[in-house]
Amino acid sequence: MTVLGIETTTDVCGVALNRNGVQLDSIVKNEKHIHAAQLVPMIENLLSRNQLKVFELDGIAVSIGPGSFTGLRIGLSVAKGLAYSSHLPLAAVSTLQSLAYPVWKTIPATESIILSVTEIQRDEFAYALFRAIDFIENHVPDFHLITKNEKETVEKIFENPLHHFLLCGFQAEKFYSMFCSENRNVSFAGKEFNACSATSIASLGERYLERNVIADVSSLEPVYGKNFIAKKSNLFSRITQ
Template structure:
């Protein structure tokens, strides 16, 4: 099964193709704006480099968040449009799962952190397993200090933090968790579409995907909507 993975939840746009769980190719681009402008050309460049077209794809994997609402919407809309045109199914993949997948083989706990509004982070707790990763908690939106309190009961193991939020709150985590806090290499803190595609391939094979119209973003908390006063 040949899957196109799309990751747009952060400033790093990433697209990848995986076949039967093996990565064939991956392109990425860092941009704080212009996800819509760059995403389709990046997909075209990737497929051209692999001598493929959208007709050669068996399905799609979309990073559904949590993350930047505007950026996620661009990736989801593009993925749904391509899947609808090709009459293919889509696997919904959590961005937190993608970050944790990048740390397979890590001893102890894995804790990806994505910045959220109101000085909170999106997070979940994982362990590496024979089949990839295993999530031990629900998806959460917490103040970093509340997260630290939750983790104090798990200090029998090292905790490896990854994601943009790990950089943002590294000093706070180190001060409170001491030697139990380990941090992923800065080059590995961004979610990669290669892992999105591999996880998506697993979902499509084992569980089946969704029709494009049923695909939705993962909202750990409702998006903040500001209303103007009249």
């Protein structure tokens, strides 16, 4: 199974190809405000240098948030357009699960808990908890929003001394300093687990599609974390011509 992954949740604009659980190739640009101009050319370049056409893919996977309003809207618009025009299944991947995915691959299937976070606005975070033992099954995770004035809310999560939490995600260091620095039950997973990754989106998307967890292209909407009115985009049209 060959899957194209699209990641546009933050300043990272990335596309990746996975085949049968193995990363084939990826293109990543970490710049602000480039998604609208760069996403389609990046997909074209990635497919071309791997001698693939869109219709030869087995599916599309896209990060659906929570995250940046504009980035999510652009990424999902392109993904839905490609899936619809080429009759491909679409996997909608939680940004928080994709951020936790590289951590999950490094830990044993124990009772360890992954705390995945992303900053959606200044000093405002979305977070979700994932158990290692049923990580893949939790493909629609509950997530919560928290601001810098709600430290007590986070502290309640860590009250059980039997659980150890691994913190990862976009601006995880900032989250740690704001909410977790005094708690011994929380460990920072490391800087290598801080960035959104199209490869993780493609990998998780492949797992979803293998389990027939397929999104409804017509009704799928981004998970912004805030109320937002999305506008339609035709950015995908060039690739399908």
